[in-house]
Amino acid sequence: MAVRRTRPRRVSASATHRVSASKPSGMTQATKHKQQRKPTTPKSAKDAMDDDMSASAIQALITQSERSPFEKRVWTALCQIPRGSVTTYGLLSAHLGSSPRAVGNALRRNPFAPQVPCHRVVATGMALGGFRGDWARHGVESMAQQDKRSLLKGEGVKFDDGGKVLGAPWAGWAKVLS
Structure with a gap:
């Protein structure tokens, strides 16, 4: 059995503060780490996309962000x-x-995930590809990739026995992007 090794995840000070502020007495450092790494479930991602924000609200967030025009x-194309x-x-x-x-x-720099669905982009051969800047190492999926697979399965995407997405990739963008 292969040993999975992943890079340590960077956690912002505000994320650490949120965890420690809600920390029940006796919570260990390992428990805090597990709490921070809890994967997004397909149900919660669906709820976030369906209930929290309309397409126009998401586009407004993108437009008003202080990110590069290319990003x-x-x-916008992802949406x-x-x-x-x-x-x-x-x-x-x-x-x-x-x-x-x-x-x-x-x-990798998408701050609006999962509402701006970067998980819907896979490698050219229909393998899962990277997610949150993380890739499989030595054939073992990272936690981030497991999250990506869960999000896609929650949307009804099917995979073959080798872990590749079944079906043809979508390429139906509008002709003009602003």
């Missing part, structure tokens, strides 16, 4: 990918006239 274009569909880094980058690596970097 805003990437995130057009239908629930239950995936696209690839290559198709998205071709649509934007950029490189797959630049698209991946913009996805």
Whole structure:
């Protein structure tokens, strides 16, 4: 059995404060770490997308953010990918006239996930690809990739026995992005 090794996750001071503020007496450091790494369940991601924000509210957040114009274009394109569909880094980058690596970097910096669905972008061969800046190592999925798979399964995306997404990637973007 392969040993899974992942990089330590950076936790902001505000995230640490939220955990310690709600910390019941006797909570160990390991328990705090597990609490911070709790994966997003498909149900909670669905609720967030369906209940919390409309498409126009999400677009307003993107537009008003102090991020680069390129990142805003990437995130706007993501919002057009239908629930239950995936696209690839290559198709998205071709649509934007950029490189797959630049698209991946913009996805990694997406502060609006899961409402801006970066989990719907997979590798060109339909393998899961990265998520939150993390990739599989030595054939073992990271926790972030397990979260990505859960989000996609929660949207109805199907996988083959090898872990690849079944079906063709979506490429139906509107012709003009602002």
